[in-house]
Amino acid sequence: MEKIVFLDSASIIADIRRPAFPHAWEDYPATNPDQVLARLGDASIVITNKVALRRETLEQLPGLKMIAIAATGTDNVDIACCRERNIVVSNIRNYSVHTVPEHVFMLMLALRRNLLAFRNDLRDGAWQRAGQFCLFTHPVRDLHGSTLGLIGHGAIGQAVGRLASAFGMKVLIAEHKGATSVRSGYTNFEHTLRDSDALSLHLPLNPDTRNLIGTREFGLMKSGALLINTARGGLVDESALLAALQSGRIGGAGFDVLDTEPPRPGNPLLDLDLPNFILTPHIAWSSREAMQTLADQLTDNIDAFSRGSPQNRVA
Incomplete structure (x- = not known):
């Protein structure tokens, strides 16, 4: 059974639908850099909005299969390392077009x-x-x-x-x-x-x-x-x-x-x-409607990965 860990769930205000497949779910409102490894030790899927996942961290997570970025930007994740390690990375697209x-x-x-x-x-x-x-x-x-x-x-x-x-x-x-x-x-x-x-x-x-x-x-x-x-x-x-x-x-x-x-x-x-x-304090993207669209797409990305057909894939 997959274990999903959401590292910074307080960064999204929405009703986050849980994936349809059997899984264990663990979320943290926020995660400091020195907490990342301990929280992801047995995770197979990680959700991050802004928490950084760099090479030195990813190389210590042999069980990690997917990173679901809860945003469009991917600069907080080492995409090259993920490709080397066959870690699927998906992001969110076009949720803030209004x-x-x-x-x-x-x-x-x-x-x-x-x-x-x-x-x-x-x-x-x-x-x-x-x-x-x-x-x-x-x-x-x-x-x-x-x-x-x-x-x-x-x-x-x-x-x-x-x-x-x-x-x-x-x-x-x-x-x-x-x-x-x-x-x-x-x-x-x-x-x-x-x-x-x-x-x-x-x-x-x-x-x-x-x-x-x-x-x-x-x-x-x-x-x-x-x-x-x-x-x-x-x-x-x-x-x-x-x-x-x-x-x-x-x-x-x-x-x-x-x-x-x-x-x-x-x-x-x-x-x-x-x-x-x-x-303004980085809020242009954050209407309640946009955040709900983001949350729905986030779960869709994880469900698609579980079916073997990742969507919005960047790695």
């Missing part, structure tokens, strides 16, 4: 219409002191007629593009940075930066994409442009972002992710009190 795009547009609308700045004015009594019925202390800009640049055009990027079109925005899809040719339907990376009123990032984090946006890229953007990042914090050089915001080089930024999570005290973005910067 909730992340909605979060993107929440950030974009709030920044484009200066929501935080107007809220601060209200708190300071500016409207109450105004000589007319409305307050014109900050510009309000429409999304309609503006240009959105998409960097990354997978399922979520495509969904963001559809919403943008519904708002009446022009959508540019960026070609890979440094590409020597541009595919049909795509726009040169640098031209996308120059021509967009807002940029939205939808890429995985890997050696090719780390610090994709830095000082040089901010220098290419329009002075009023917005940068939205609901993907991975490491895609953007945080020190360059801070400088671009403080100097007014760009119009604003809405981030749901940071390079280190949870963030450590001293990260200057945590204390950045500007009306054109919004930081």
Whole structure:
């Protein structure tokens, strides 16, 4: 009988259906790195959202057959080692194709219409002191007629593009940075930066994409442009972002992710009190509906593995 161990079950708020085949189930709300080996000693299937499973750990788990990642990202698991050891790895796909795009547009609308700045004015009594019925202390800009640049055009990027079109925005899809040719339907990376009123990032984090946006890229953007990042914090050089915001080089930024999570005290973005910067705590993916879809797919992946036909397989 298979033994399934969920290492960080508190990371998902959902009704997790148990697999259909006979099994023993053990879950822990959270697991520290020094607890992993002891908890997986006799496990054949492990579920992890963010707990890391590196080579030095996997090599000490001869009975492990499957890793079910309760997320799309796989950077917390040594995929190469799993392939060497014939450990099946499955992830979750397309569960957040509604909730992340909605979060993107929440950030974009709030920044484009200066929501935080107007809220601060209200708190300071500016409207109450105004000589007319409305307050014109900050510009309000429409999304309609503006240009959105998409960097990354997978399922979520495509969904963001559809919403943008519904708002009446022009959508540019960026070609890979440094590409020597541009595919049909795509726009040169640098031209996308120059021509967009807002940029939205939808890429995985890997050696090719780390610090994709830095000082040089901010220098290419329009002075009023917005940068939205609901993907991975490491895609953007945080020190360059801070400088671009403080100097007014760009119009604003809405981030749901940071390079280190949870963030450590001293990260200057945590204390950045500007009306054109919004930081949310990695929640774009986490609507209750999306988490339930994730949980259902997680169990489906494990059931498919037990039938000998793994789905959403990455190793």
